[in-house]
Amino acid sequence: MSLDRRAAMATLLADRGDDLLVVPGLGSTCWDLAAAGDNDRNFYLWGAMGGAAMIGLGLALAQPRRRVAVITGDGEMLMGLGSLATIGTQKPANLAVIVFDNGVYGETGMQPTHTCSGTDLVSAARACGIGTCLDVQDEAGLADLAKRLKGLNETLFARVAIDPAEPPRVLPERDGVALKTRFRAAIGAYSSP
């Protein structure tokens, strides 16, 4: 069984609260995040493949009183698999890395990713020392993940089995400076020595 990506994103972000900061991967999860409703506390990625989880880590360490959700795809996660080891070393309590795993590279023509041929992201995350690692296969699992995300209190990794359909693209802002500025303003993040 696998879940609809747009519905899954909407479930995870329902009543998200001002303390939730979201970083998607480039591609489908970015469009899913935009489709769930624009928010100043989203930092959309249009590039930097393999970097989403680490952006989440830097953000989570800088903002320990806010929750950070990285919601990326299996292809993007595979490119930055080492970052799971880095996150497992740091273990910030306010970071969730959620992978929408549809087994394909949706942006480039639906070619299979390594998860299709056996790479198990949940086992990889667990082996990297991340405390809570979930394999979400159905609505009940998704509801449990949404609840855990609300009350996030330890590093969490979740792989969500996603149906490999390609819903229409919903394109968010793509000006990196504008996205950065509105994000920092929204959370009152000003760097001071």
Added chain:
Amino acid sequence: MDAAVSWPDQLFDTLKRGGIRQVGYVPDAGHARLIERCCADGDIRDVVLTTEEEGVALAAGAWLGGQRAALLMQSSGLGNCVNMLSLPRIMMMPMLMLITMRGEWEEFNPWQVPMGSIVEPVLALCEAEVLRARKPDEVAGLVERAVQRAFGDERIVALILSQELIGKKVWTK
């Protein structure tokens, strides 16, 4: 303490004064002392990476969250960062890199030369401002300027620490 001994401590003091709160690194002999100082400091989060490009993304996240970060690497690590450096370029955010050189002076490993020899052109293509310290007494002033340029002008700045500065004996211990 003479300058030859203390330049890594000067680097640390300047990062500290500059308000750096996250330091990403892949372990490196040339940065050993600086890494040790960062790990021992309660206000600096030391983040050991599996590859240097993780550090670029880490710094972007830190900046989005209002913290300053620095990335320590060896020259070979720059090659691992190239696509991820799109982030600070597209965001126009500060990116401070301290790069210890390999493959340029008394190098015993020829495999360090191909990447070491293209560090400066690669940085230039990535629109980084490049500073280079060759002697111990140049380090304090240059790192001060690197921090000021990176965070004052919100751009990519790389301070290259020449292999000559680090010394030959470090590699043969």
